Each structure stands twice: as structure tokens, then as C-alpha cells.
Amino acid sequence: xxxxxxxxxxxxxxxxxxxxxxxxxxxxxxxxxxxxxxxxxxxxxxxxxxxxxxxxxxxxxxxxxxxxxxxxxxxxxxxxxxxxxxxxxxxxxxxxxxxxxxxxxxxxxxxxxxxxxxxxxxxxxxxxxxxxxxxxxxxxxxxxxxxxxxxxxxxxxxxxxxxxxxxxxxxxxxxxxxxxxxxxxxxx
Numbered sequence: 451x452x453x454x455x456x457x458x459x460x461x462x463x464x465x466x467x468x469x470x471x472x473x474x475x476x477x478x479x480x481x482x483x484x485x486x487x488x489x490x491x492x493x494x495x496x497x498x499x500x501x502x503x504x505x506x507x508x509x510x511x512x513x514x515x516x517x518x519x520x521x522x523x524x525x526x527x528x529x530x531x532x533x534x535x536x537x538x539x540x541x542x543x544x545x546x547x548x549x550x551x552x553x554x555x556x557x558x559x560x561x562x563x564x565x566x567x568x569x570x571x572x573x574x575x576x577x578x579x580x581x582x583x584x585x586x587x588x589x590x591x592x593x594x595x596x597x598x599x600x601x602x603x604x605x606x607x608x609x610x611x612x613x614x615x616x617x618x619x620x621x622x623x624x625x626x627x628x629x630x631x632x633x634x635x636x637x638x
Contacts, residue, residue: 452602459626461511464579464594464597464598466574466579466597469531469597469598469600469601470566470570470610472601472604472605473562473566473600473604474562474566476510476562476608477555477562477563478559478607480506480507480510480555480558480611481555481559482509483503483608483611483612483615484503484551484611485551485552491503491511491615491618492551492613494614494618495540495614495618496613497499500614501610501614502614503551503594503611503614503615504546504551504554505542505543505557506545506607506610506611507542507546507551507554507558508541508542508543508545508546508549508554509539509541509607510558510604510607511542511545511546511554511557511558511561512538512541512542512545513537514558514561514562514565515561516537516538516541517525517537518565518596518600519565519568520534520535520568521570522569522582522585522593522597524583525581525583525592525593525596526551526572526578526581526584526593528581528583529582529583530582530584530590532583532584533583533584533585533586534583534584534585534586535586536586549563567569574593578591578593579593579594579597580592580593580594581593583596584636587628593623603632612632613632616630616632616633617632617633619633620633
């Protein structure tokens, strides 16, 4: 049984087991949110050049292929001597073209499971988490920064998917809009 600790509940220190617990749940969470929805929900967006839920899943796949574990290996093998490859934030528009959402969801789940097995096989130590690499735009970063960002990135895109879906009914909720932070954008 988990007990809730008191204290600062606005920040947590990075713990690899806790990070993996979040990362392991992301594919199933997104699958539950999106699989089987009508096309209009999957291709909805927030205007201009914003992303649809379909686009987000493609983006997450690209990250599984080219970002998190690749950069982890670069840090462990080369440290700061070899900068990370630049990440193509828009690769999903090319790579997902003509694919079904179901195939993307399945691929994301498979890639994530493999990456988490690979991560766990590294048996990272506290010293490893402090090792540094070089981001091509941000400069020096630690493995702890990278792995924490992987978790926050997942959560950011879960929020994005939920927000895109909720905002489709922005005009339909009537006066309740004032109470719906996901539509109004207010914090709370």
C-alpha cells in the first residue's frame, strides 16, 4: 500500500523507478484516449500549425526512435565530446503519412517497451545520472535532465491531446466554459 507523504507536493526529485512508472503507462493511456475515436477527433487541432492527436502520436514515435535512448547512449559513451544529433520535431508529418492511428499506437507501445527494457538493462547509478552530454541548442545537460525531460515530455503531450479534444467543444459548453480550465487556459 502506498502512503502519501506530506511536505512540498509541487516538486519531486528524480527517481528512476518513478520515472519508468510514468513512462511505462503513457502508451496505454494514449491508446485508451484515442483508439477507436472517429476521424474528426483524431485530426482535430487548435488552429494554425498546431498538432492533432494523430500528429502527437507520430511525434512520440519519432522520439522513441531517435531521441531518448540514443541520447542516453551518447552521454554514457561519449559524454560532452559528442553533441546530440538535432531532433526533427516535425518528422511525424513525413513518417506517419498514410498510416492508421491504430498502427501508430501499436508501434509506439512496442518501441516504448523496448526502450524501457534497454533503459533498465543499463542499471544506471546515481553517478551515471550526473554524467553530462551536449545538447545542440541548450548546451551541457545531465542524464538526469534528459530522463526527467522524457517523463515531462510524455505528460506535456498527454495534456496536449486532452486539451485539443476538450477544446473541440469550446463553443458547445455554454456558460460552463468559465469552470473548464482545459478550455479557458486558466491555472488552478
